[in-house]
Structures are given as structure tokens and as C-alpha cells.
Amino acid sequence: MKARVEKIFRRLDPQPDALILANAVDPHLDQTFFYVFDVPSGLFEGSVAVAHPDGRLDVLSSPLEAESARAAAKRDPSVTVHVVARGDETDQTVKKLVGSSTNLALDYRELTHEWFARLDKLLPQAKWVDGSNAIRGARVTKDAGEIEKLRRAAEIGSEVGREIPSILRAGMTETELAAEMEFRMNRHGANGRSFSTIVAFGAHGAEPHYQPSASALASGDSIVCDFGAYYQRYASDITRSYHFGRRDDELKKVHETVEAAQRAALDAVRPGVPGKEIHLAAERVIDASPWKGRLIHGVGHSIGLVVHDGWGYGPQVDDPLEEGMAITVEPGIYLPGKGGVRIEDDIVVTRDGFEFLTTAPRGYIEVPA
């Protein structure tokens, strides 16, 4: 994609002669490869992309995804595809494409050490430049095509968020519920889950990055479901919290406080506002409640080709929000030994505020046991 390659090069200073992106074996795939090469299907293990300052892109594809690569290149005249069957063909093609250029940028945050050693041997004239900050800066604001895919991924997550109350049954396990949620996301059109689904019953909800187990759902449990879909490589990330059976007055008030914290954070969202202001707006609400200090993570992060897309904001972050950023807003209150509540939405920053991508109801939902 010419515009995306140019967006990265505009941020590289000094200008390198080329940017080389190289994929290892799944999951060590550099998602920036898919940022510059908009190809909806294919794994592209071992593939390389050589991007040029004028926006052109050379893509080295294995025969395993040659059809998809060629079809994508047909839609985009700035892309040339080279189908290479073996590692030595890859090396020779990269050498030919780079020629005698010396200033070469790499994505230091994603390139494996093995690939670096290989490129360093292959291109002995190279002076390597770290392109990762420029890449992050380009990827953090989304173009219209990216927002469309993020919106679809978020719609799939929202659809399942709306369905969860109808799935809950006393005695079902956390892993059963997670499996049902993932099945439904795929049935709604997802290309898989964007991260390991979190389902936490009762006291487990006090741990934000909990992994589901064989624990069974019982009356009186709070439920935290944090999940997301991939749609054409773009991720969603949504959390909804529910209450099952016997009313717990404290957890209901905790839920209302988290909702108020999220509203306060969202009210602060607009271009130019330092990231920390969004966090602090949510934290102020929680710290004025009986659950002071129970927000134990930054209140959001950017989202895109991966769920944690390179930028996050907590109490120390001065970087401002920019129009076109896609971010999560996800305050929570965590009560060890009892449970937790988190509400997480995906939004896009607009010229004068924000727009929701996720739409499932955020209010307190009691599901009869």
C-alpha cells in the first residue's frame, strides 16, 4: 500500500534507502508486513517485504500463499510479488532488490535475532537503522480501510457480548463459556480470536489477565468476559461484566462505579489530550469511591493489527491522542478474594471527540441463576 509505506518513510529520519520487513515462523510474524501489504488471506511465514521511499513495495512470497499474494498485487499497482520457493532464493532476491544501498531500516521490535544475523551476513555493506518508532507512529492512526475492518471486528465482539447472558447456565465451566464465545465469534464472521479469551467467574475476576479453568459457575458470581475477534487481520478487544444469580449489592455498586469511570474517561477523549488525562479521569472516579486504588492497570491501549498495537496510556503518558487513533477504554475494579468488574470498549478518536466501535450494552446485567 503506497500511502502506508509513504506514511512510514515520512517518519524515518534520516531517510533510509529501503525498509526490510521479515517474517519468521508463526507467531513471529511482523504485522507491519500486513500493514504495508494488504492481503486478507495467507500466513506468509518466511516472507520478506522490501519497501522503498517512493512507496513501492516488493513482496517475497512462498508458493503456499502465491495466489493470495498475486491477487493482492493485482489490486495494488505499487506492489510487485516475487514467488520464491526456497531460503536461498529469498536471500538472492533480497540481495538483488537492495543492490548497493547502504542505509537500511529494520523493525527492531519485531525482527527475530536469527533474521538479523542472516540479513547482516547477506548485506555486508548495510548500515542498519531502527525503523520501529517510525512504524509505530505510522500505525497508531488508522486510515478508512483499517477503521472499516476494526469496526467489523468490534461488531462481531459486540454481537457475542449481547448473547452471553443467554448462554450462562449454573455449573458451566469457564473454558466451556470461552469455547462457546469463540465459536459464536467465528459464526458471526471472525477469522479467529484476537487473543486468548478471558472468562473469570467469581473471585477469579480480580485478576485482569486470568486464564479460564474448569471452575464452575455458581449463583452469586460476578463474571468478567474479555475477548475479541480478528476480522481480516484487524482485532477487537471488548470486556463485559455480568452478575449471575443471587444479588451482591457491593458488586452492583462496583459495576456502577466502573461505568462512571469509563464515562469520565470517554468525556476526556479528543485530539491533543495527553494520554494520562484519560487514565486520570477514570482513576479520579474510582479513587473517590470506596474502592480507591483498585484500578491496577493503564486504562487503555491502541488496537489494530494486534490487540496491543504499540501504544498504551497510563498515569505517566504525555503523548497526546490524535485523530484516527483506535484505542480501548477499559477501567476496572478488582477485589481479591471476591471478584471484579471491567468494562472495555474500542473507540476511534475523531476531530472533536470519539466514536464507539463496540456497541454491546455496558450497564449492570443480572442473569437469573
Ligand code: GLY
Ligand atoms: N484483553 C487484554 C486487554 O484488555 O488488554
Ligand code: MN
Ligand atoms: Mn481486553
Ligand code: MN
Ligand atoms: Mn484491552
